[in-house]
Amino acid sequence: MEMTGAEMILECLAREGVEAIFGLPGGANLPLYDTLPKFYPKIRHYLVRHEQGAAHAADAYARVTGRPGVCFATSGPGATNLVTGIANAWMDSVPLVAITGSVIRPLIGRDGFQEADITGITIPITKHNYLVLDVNEIPRVMREAFYIASTGRPGPVLVDIPRDVQQERGQFYWPEKVELRGYRPRIYPDPAEVEKAARLIYESERPLILAGHGVIISQAYYELKELAEKGNIPVITTLLGISGFPPDHPLYMGMPGMHGMHWNNLAISEADLIIGIGMRFDDRVTGRLKDFAPLAKIVHIEVDPAEVGKNVRPAAALVGDARVCLQQLNRLVQHRERPDWFARLDELKREHPSLVYPEDAAQILPQYVIQKIYEVSGGDAYFVTGVGQHQMWAAQFFWSRKPNSFVTSGGLGTMGFEVPAAIGVQIAKPGELVWAICGDGGFQMTMEELGVVAEYDLPIKFAIINNGHHGMVRQWQSLFYRGNLVASPLKNPDFVKIAEAYGILALRATRREEVVPALERALAHQGPVLIDVHVKQDEDCFPMVPPGASLQETIGLPKEYIELVRRRQMAEVGR
Amino acid sequence: MSEGKRNGRRFHTIIALVEDRPGVLNRIASKWRQRGFNIESLAVGHSETPGLSRMTFVVDASHDADQVVKQLDKLVDVVDIRDVSHEDIVAREMALIKVRCDAGNRSHIIEIVDIFRANIIDVSPESVIVEVTGDEGKIDAMFELLKDYGVIEMVRTGRVAMLRGAEASHPVGEGEESYERYPGQETW
Incomplete structure (x- = not known):
């Protein structure tokens, strides 16, 4: 079948089942935009206000659907504006296909107007990328791009197509199979390693599971729960593993690491076996690496062979898809009672409480707002966060009954992720409740995307945890830089007026009594809502592992918070 | 011999079979650069399979x-x-060395060339070009001897390496089935 390059690109997207594209037009991708109406409504395009928003929205769309997210940008600045979003998807193993227009072939490499070597720029942050110079290659390249993005350890793929290639006519030939001799992701683990892992688990007296993003990516929720229950093993989830295991499960322990549960950091230090599943022993999880889990042997279940042995030396390594690995492991795992270990974990939880705060504080505490957001949502919503203090509290207090409902920027830590990411989630899950928990600093990095929210009337509920600072920077400056608060205080705009300018309902809460009514009003409203919550400005996020310290050196909650728990416990005993 | 030693430093020898496409070298170099490796030498050329090139890297083993x-x-x-690096390999490098000479000392140079079983591939009234093949040590030694006559320039290919015996360095893997993620249960 003869068609233009632009038609081929969209035909390929349709065949790959793409329903939503996030993008912004420009000179070098206009043929693509010119062709879009032919594919409507099968493929819907959402016009973002900045290309970074397109990449983040596509990223979040991919996270909650499990299918590659797609974004469009023009050449030069359009393409370079995607870079942060592509890097974010790269760090968090998210399948993303970015399609950029490029200057016409005769201008490539000659500093043409709006030319940037985007394939060169994105080499270190993509699984693979393509510059298509022949229109007849488009179907093969697009097929490969989707295949590479979504298989093995998922990640972003960029396809750069010059404008004249989009306009040229060629023969559309759809390859039935992808053949890449240099790309063969592992699925099935070595059976000997599975047996070894099962034996290590049975022999272990003090095991812990550390479950990461891989559990969610491979949809191994059921298999993870089966392993935990069958083997009788407590489950810790990393930041990106949150919502991979039911938070109300008796074996659930919460998050570990820099702002993780104090009890987890101490438990990891006492454990004799760590089972890492779909996680990479990131520095935010391990603290100082040489003191990480000093007594433990490691079982590492991981799809990417390059992650095995990178940070820790595993005693057993199951290289393959997390779900397949767990299915095989679960067949061999045997139950074992570990009364001493569970008693010790209960003791650690009692001695090192990590989730309390004074509920009667004069000012609104950010923890209170976040906990109330979870409560009013009844555990049945998607929660998208930015990066910083509010993100860590959102992770600590996470409570939802929905698997894969916590969407956050982990590896890259991209402030401003929350606004476009919430858009991506809401478009992927139209009937569902989506909360964007925002920082006042990060919100201002991407708040132009409120235009998208208003244009498509996406009923997202934005809660700005407004402490008038880059809160995590302020916390580090106060703890490690002698309280020298340089460039962390923010002169904020009136967020309510900003939302109103977009025609979005906006509320403000400055006193504690106003928080829950505002949240409830937001839920009752059909369309998008923004709530500007003025919280205590100098609240620090604890527990905290100081940078460069070991997990054993975790700083717990402030003494007066711990006192609260003690008094509550005493009162209960007295009763 | 395999884990090469030169000037007291140790080196890794790594061989790769890669697609013969634009940008491949850039992608590979980018990974070494990210980890702060300096590539001591790199030799690239066609392999026995059309469309595939074979590369030999020598990198610092510290x-x-x-x-x-x-x-x-x-x-x-x-x-x-x-x-x-830890396997039984043969490794060779070729160098071209342009040496200043005249009728008076040309025979001395020819003598050195003979001893090293090298060749003279170009002669002019004021210079000769010597072609020498061997391991890095041999080429270093030859360079040292020729230095006294005045080396105008030297160019080296970098190491190429191959396993000894009948074993292929890059056996064609049976390869796993191509894998597309099939959906799991969406509940826990």
Whole structure:
């Protein structure tokens, strides 16, 4: 079948089942935009206000659907504006296909107007990328791009197509199979390693599971729960593993690491076996690496062979898809009672409480707002966060009954992720409740995307945890830089007026009594809502592992918070 | 001999089979650069299979090359890669050395060339070009001897290496079935 390059690109997207594209037009991708109406409504395009928003929205769309997210940008600045979003998807193993227009072939490499070597720029942050110079290659390249993005350890793929290639006519030939001799992701683990892992688990007296993003990516929720229950093993989830295991499960322990549960950091230090599943022993999880889990042997279940042995030396390594690995492991795992270990974990939880705060504080505490957001949502919503203090509290207090409902920027830590990411989630899950928990600093990095929210009337509920600072920077400056608060205080705009300018309902809460009514009003409203919550400005996020310290050196909650728990416990005993 | 030593430093020898496409070298070099490796030498050329090139890298072994090799193996354009530093290999390098000479000392140079079983491939009234093949040590030694006559320039190919015996360095893997993620249960 003869068609233009632009038609081929969209035909390929349709065949790959793409329903939503996030993008912004420009000179070098206009043929693509010119062709879009032919594919409507099968493929819907959402016009973002900045290309970074397109990449983040596509990223979040991919996270909650499990299918590659797609974004469009023009050449030069359009393409370079995607870079942060592509890097974010790269760090968090998210399948993303970015399609950029490029200057016409005769201008490539000659500093043409709006030319940037985007394939060169994105080499270190993509699984693979393509510059298509022949229109007849488009179907093969697009097929490969989707295949590479979504298989093995998922990640972003960029396809750069010059404008004249989009306009040229060629023969559309759809390859039935992808053949890449240099790309063969592992699925099935070595059976000997599975047996070894099962034996290590049975022999272990003090095991812990550390479950990461891989559990969610491979949809191994059921298999993870089966392993935990069958083997009788407590489950810790990393930041990106949150919502991979039911938070109300008796074996659930919460998050570990820099702002993780104090009890987890101490438990990891006492454990004799760590089972890492779909996680990479990131520095935010391990603290100082040489003191990480000093007594433990490691079982590492991981799809990417390059992650095995990178940070820790595993005693057993199951290289393959997390779900397949767990299915095989679960067949061999045997139950074992570990009364001493569970008693010790209960003791650690009692001695090192990590989730309390004074509920009667004069000012609104950010923890209170976040906990109330979870409560009013009844555990049945998607929660998208930015990066910083509010993100860590959102992770600590996470409570939802929905698997894969916590969407956050982990590896890259991209402030401003929350606004476009919430858009991506809401478009992927139209009937569902989506909360964007925002920082006042990060919100201002991407708040132009409120235009998208208003244009498509996406009923997202934005809660700005407004402490008038880059809160995590302020916390580090106060703890490690002698309280020298340089460039962390923010002169904020009136967020309510900003939302109103977009025609979005906006509320403000400055006193504690106003928080829950505002949240409830937001839920009752059909369309998008923004709530500007003025919280205590100098609240620090604890527990905290100081940078460069070991997990054993975790700083717990402030003494007066711990006192609260003690008094509550005493009162209960007295009763 | 395999884990080469030069000037007291140790080196890894790594061979890779890669797609013969534009940008491949850039992708590979990018991975070494990210980890702060300096590439001592790199030789690239066609392999026995059309469309595939074979590369031989020599990198400083004071770093742990294992991580980079695994990262390189992940590249779509890298079909296979292998660190052969601890294996039984043959390794050779070729150099062209342009040496200043005249009728008076040309015979001295020819004598050195003979001893090293090298060749003279160009002669002019004021210079000769010597072609020498061998391991790095041999080429270094030859260069030292010719230095006294005045070396105008030297160019070296970098090491190329191959396993001894009948074994292929990059056996064609049986390869796993191509894998597309099939949906799991969406509940826990």
